[in-house]
Amino acid sequence: MSGAETILKSKNRITIDNVREQFPFFQQPQNRGLIYLDSAATAQRPQQVLDAWQEFNVLYNANSHRGAYKIAERATDEYERARAKVADFIGAASPEEIVFVRGATEAVNFAAYGWGLHNLKAGDEIIITEMEHHSNLIPWQMAAQKTGAVLKFVGFDETGMLNMPQFYDLLSPKTRLITVTHMSNVLGTIPDLAAIIKAAHATGALVLVDGAQSVPHIPVNVVELDADFYVFSGHKVLGPMGSGALYARREILEKMEPVFFGGSMISDVDYTHSTWNDIPWKFEAGTQNLPGAIGLGAAIDFINKIGIGNIHRHDRDLTDYALAGMQGIKDLRIYGPMHNRGPVISFSLGAIHPHDLATFLDSRNIAIRSGHHCAKLIMKRLRVPATARASFYLYNTKSEIDEFIHNLENAREYFSKWN
Numbered sequence: 001m002s003g004a005e006t007i008l009k010s011k012n013r014i015t016i017d018n019v020r021e022q023f024p025f026f027q028q029p030q031n032r033g034l035i036y037l038d039s040a041a042t043a044q045r046p047q048q049v050l051d052a053w054q055e056f057n058v059l060y061n062a063n064s065h066r067g068a069y070k071i072a073e074r075a076t077d078e079y080e081r082a083r084a085k086v087a088d089f090i091g092a093a094s095p096e097e098i099v100f101v102r103g104a105t106e107a108v109n110f111a112a113y114g115w116g117l118h119n120l121k122a123g124d125e126i127i128i129t130e131m132e133h134h135s136n137l138i139p140w141q142m143a144a145q146k147t148g149a150v151l152k153f154v155g156f157d158e159t160g161m162l163n164m165p166q167f168y169d170l171l172s173p174k175t176r177l178i179t180v181t182h183m184s185n186v187l188g189t190i191p192d193l194a195a196i197i198k199a200a201h202a203t204g205a206l207v208l209v210d211g212a213q214s215v216p217h218i219p220v221n222v223v224e225l226d227a228d229f230y231v232f233s234g235h236k237v238l239g240p241m242g243s244g245a246l247y248a249r250r251e252i253l254e255k256m257e258p259v260f261f262g263g264s265m266i267s268d269v270d271y272t273h274s275t276w277n278d279i280p281w282k283f284e285a286g287t288q289n290l291p292g293a294i295g296l297g298a299a300i301d302f303i304n305k306i307g308i309g310n311i312h313r314h315d316r317d318l319t320d321y322a323l324a325g326m327q328g329i330k331d332l333r334i335y336g337p338m339h340n341r342g343p344v345i346s347f348s349l350g351a352i353h354p355h356d357l358a359t360f361l362d363s364r365n366i367a368i369r370s371g372h373h374c375a376k377l378i379m380k381r382l383r384v385p386a387t388a389r390a391s392f393y394l395y396n397t398k399s400e401i402d403e404f405i406h407n408l409e410n411a412r413e414y415f416s417k418w419n
């Protein structure tokens with residue numbers, strides 16, 4: 001497999017081999033030759049992230065914001081430094097607008113419990129799309145059921161594009177929130193967020209953007225986007241599992257209620273009531289995942305060294321290359337747009353069940369995902385129980401995609417004997 005393709009095309013040329021060398025996962029004997037095409041589920045982690053995690057545990061394991069001794073101060077400093085890196089990475093106006101969470105799922109739940117339950121009332125409307133991951137759907141179903149608010153769904157067409165006329169039709173003075181993905185984890189669609197947010201704000205509605213799939217692949221600037229909430233997971237962006245961030249504009253976070261209560265999130269405590277700490281700490285009750293947050297900071301350092309723009313270009317080139325190759329395979333159907341999309345391609349191949357296809361590819365040492373991808377509304381809309389899905393990241397190469405496509409051809413031939 002050749003990794004001589006370059007990812008960084010400036011004078012500091014970085015090859016994919018250089019990148020892969022920094023991922024212990026690819027160096028393990030049992031993983032040699034593995035073609036990992038499931039980064040949309042979780043990405044592999046570079047040594048730099050593992051080192052940051054290990055250093056915390058070995059050198060300065062201490063709780064944050066409470067110890068007066070040196071290692072506790074270092075733990076607090078590194079944790080807060082990681083927050084500043086996250087803020088900078090997504091263009092937040094200040095680190096206080098970043099709440100550390102376990103991942104995108106927890107971040108949406110924060111918004112639904114902390115903002116939704118206290119700001120929605122019967123008859124209010126939430127506009128959501130049919131292409132949301134369950135993580136950005138179920139918390140809003142809960143909030144709607146508890147408050148009497150109503151969910152309104154924007155569909156998508158056969159090319160996987162959001163039905164924007166329907167969105168504009170649904171938007172009304174009753175709309176309190178639009179919650180939308182920045183990149184579909186099934187279709188790869190990148191909705192026109194600028195148009196959505198502009199129209200939402202013109203009617204006084206807030207917008208939550210699910211950046212779980214976009215933050216790893218495209219430059220994000222929440223201030224330029226004018227998003228009110230933005231969420232993502234650390235583990236999809238080379239960071240540790242159990243790390244992630246909720247961004248919300250300062251005024252929103254200041255008014256938003258805490259979701260968890262206990263140590264660290266208070267300003268003062270009395271017998272029957274207490275007052276809350278400043279943002280973001282009022283949302284971070286109890287001992288936090290310090291090595292997770294610090295590891296996420298290290299992942300951001302790693303990405304910044306390569307450049308998110310270079311990663312974006314590389315992922316887009318791989319996606320275009322894969323789409324072109326896959327289109328040449330008989331009976332292969334691609335779900336989602338063919339241009340301007342994320343590096344995640346859902347597809348079906350004739351009548352082969354996606355699980356059978358994934359198992360066949362696994363026997364050829366190629367890891368893809370199969371299933372409903374936690375997006376059952378998309379499956380219902382496409383009228384399929386499941387799809388196969390390949391997704392790419394900075395460590396993947398065109399030769400891996402050649403191998404993938406070659407084996408899709410093999411699968412077609414193999415299964416044609418049984419159909």
Ligand SMILES: Cc1ncc(COP(=O)(O)O)c(C=O)c1O
Nearest residue numbers: 103104105133135185212213233
């Ligand atoms: C678009 C999208 N949103 C949310 C999530 C949930 O992320 P997590 O499981 O890390 O909380 C995912 C995970 O696949 C996703 O793809």
